[in-house]
Amino acid sequence: MFWPDRCIGCDECLQVCSSGAISSRELDSKCTLCGNCIPVCHAGARELVGRQVAVSDLMREIEKDIVFYDQSGGGVTFSGGEPLMQADFLLAMLKKCGEKEIHAAVDTTGYATAETVRKISPYTDLFLYDLKLINDEDHRKFTGVSNKPILENLLFLASINHNINVRIPIIPGINNSEENISAIGEFISSLKVVKEINILPYHKTGAEKYSRLKKVYLLPELDPPAAGEIEVIAARLKAYGLKIKVGG
């Protein structure tokens, strides 16, 4: 990742780039993520996003904040990306957290095999579970995959009475229709176990990171939903007897 405003133009990175991806203080698609440019960039303008980490190292990091978990009743949230894509590592981490009595939440799209969800659920204290669209056709259109495994996994978690908060990102023009919101409300209320629904209004914070990563941001023109619209959606979901929180 490249932060142009931090660059002081020392050009050290040009000397060490293994793939010729750096030219004129930029970064292009030839980058192989070799990381050679990171230590030589004293200005901190080059950064490798993501890193390999061992269970013990991550655990040490998590344990640093035990005083805060104890005080606030908080804990760790494994998020992503999609943490279920690294299910073995996640499982190892969840087990360690269990041993240390640290509350562990998993923030997931639910798009995973039934086996994965069954494997991690006994070690997960709380699922933060995304629901975007109930209509499968729309789901395929906007996310590229079917929502079938997502809904089935959620049904499974409900059937074992798991702690679940459902999170609904509200993306104007994509999933904010009355029909979709009502369908979500109906589905969740039928589960009977969901503790709380978090409405997450779409925001553009990620746009900047896309540009630093030289990735194309697909919704450059889309504005966040108005506060009034969020209130309407919250009221609609509340009508299903659900506990609603905006944000979270």
Add this chain to the structure above:
Amino acid sequence: MNDRVARLRKESLEAIPSISTERAELITEFYQKAGTVSAPMRRALAFKHLMENKTICINEGELIVGERGPAPKATPTYPELCCHSLQDLDILNSREKIPFAVSPEARAVYEEKIIPFWQGKSMRDLIFAEMAPEWKAAYKSGIFTEFMEQRAPGHTVLDDKIYQKGFLDFKEDIKKSMESLDFLNDSDAYNKMEELKAMDICADAIIRFAERHGEKAQELAQAEQDPIRKGELEKIAEICLRVPAHPPQTFWEALQAYWFVHLGVITELNTWDAFNPGRLDQHLYPFYKKGLADGTLTHESAEELLQCFWVKFNNQPAPPKVGVTAEESGTYTDFANINTGGLRADGSDGVNDVTYLVLDVIDEMVLLQPSSNIQLSKKNPDRFLKRACKIIRKGWGQPSIFNADTVVEELLRQGKSIEDARNGGTSGCVETGAFGKESYILTGYLNLVKILEVTLNNGLDPRTGEKIGLETGDPVGFSSFADLMAAFRRQLKHFVDIKIKGNNIIERMYAAYMPAPFLSIIIDDCIAKGKDYNDGGARYNTNYIQGVGLGSLTDAVSAIKFHVFDEHNLTMAELLAALRDNFSGHEKTRRLLLNKTPKFGNDDDYADDVMMDLFNAFHDEVSGRKNTKGGRYYINLLPTTCHVYFGSVTGATPDGRKAWQPLSEGISPVQGADRHGPTAVIKSAAKMDHARTGGTLLNQKFTPQVLEGEEGIDNLAHLVRSYFKLGGHHIQFNVVDAATLKAAQSNPEQYRDLIVRVAGYSDYFCDLSKALQDEIIARTEHKSF
């Protein structure tokens, strides 16, 4: 607030600080005629002269009466301590920050009467004449400051004694102490008698001062047409004729009694940290309860009286400071810092109804003076903390929060009794004290970073080229990090020795020339010992040296350890060359130091271990040394505005800081060096042993969005409780406005640690895109008018 309070508050805010020469004229007149008497007697007679002759001021509509000067914010001077020159007066009159209006008449009085008498004879003149050349060199270089060069030792706070006893009772105590003097065996008996006689004169003088207010109120009442105000003035007269001669019986009398005592202390001398009622909610609670029960008080009338009381503090700016003292403490605030909450003497929860009443007053008055804090014990309820957090959220910096349990631990560690510790609290900025029983003198700030600079220059101050330190060796020859630390410790000892030698002389000079017999009446055990406050009369006599720049020092030393000794990214010679050139032509090196160095404030053990070594070096060098009053030295870590002054005399440093820039403040990380959020800052800050200090200061900065809603308050409260579980002493919060965010936008290096609430999450402001920053700035602006 009601109309009366709103008007008094407005008048206080709008009053322009000015110099009043009344006190200077009275004191000069007195000293011109003073005969041969002992020092305490001379000071007592001077106090009597002031109390009998100064203008009595009762402002329209007020309920608590008495001003230090002839009018609100008309500020007296203390030429016996610091005689301002005409040039000083011109600077005070015209300077951009913290000015005081000086009228042509005042200037003429100084030229004709004050300066001719006091020039060369003030404490300031005497002190500088006594200091050794190495002290002067270090002072001039900005290694340390000297608190007593313009202001008298003060740094003390009152306990509950004036609510139990009147000054007539104190006179009885004084008499008993006199009667017990042993002129046969005690070679000091004569000195004690002189001190006790002086106290007795001062007790009469404060009673007379109150009576004069009573007489004035009677006069005003007779002329008053409005029957309501007439009644109030008659009541005021009655109160002033009763207290502080007798113990107060009502809430109103309690506040008025304190206020006369306050005026006595700050008129006798210009003591540091003004003076302070301390645990106000504890002191007032019995009067509040009694008043509600017998129907003489309501919640509303109690609130109004407290609000009127608040205005009185705001009417008294800190006495005018010049020179280095103005640099180290550039503010009108005089550090009267009211405590609420904490523990009772028996160790139980001290929060009561008056606690919440005081918090309401703080919230409504929004005045810089008096300053306020909460003492938060694990025994205090969360609703108390949350009430305070809701005021903090409003973003004007009050109240600050102290860990009452750590404060007690600090006091116990210094040898106080458990009751005295629990009845204590904090004052000034963050200083721990046993209220009513301790003289805890801040003697000066110590520029820890400059001491490293001198170490890296083998004893030279590179700014002046003068040799002010020891030759601890050319750092290029250091073969290990341990060599550097050893050299630093030697240099530190050298300067602490110089500072304390100077302190010992100054302390004796105040004992000899400037006793404070009035203050001595109200601080235990001056009466029982027959000894003055400035001569060890207090039960506990503590001195502090306040370290400045621990964050900057840590990052600088961490950079040397990491890049020179561990990673070999730089040689010592290269580093020193970059510092010498103020990084000009060494920008890459500077970025390496700034961005690729373990820094304090990130819960990174590499940097935090360095911090602890340095903290221990400072602590071990100072703590436990003896002062001349039978007490000991300890350390504090607080800066007031001194980190800016010390930065302005300190060249480029190995943490990548350019020359003359401010140092880090308190125990806060270097501005922008903490990049892992407030929890990491708290973890780092808590690693030092706060219980071995007499106070540390930690600043945290949030935007208003972070603290929105009940959740924001809960999160803030959790953060505070977590820090205190880890033993932290104090924390305060900035909740910043749009103007600061704009400054952050144009000057991001200074604001790297600024956290903003974006949507459902928080992020570093400087890491956001310009567009998002603009959006957040716009949002915040909607909240301020």
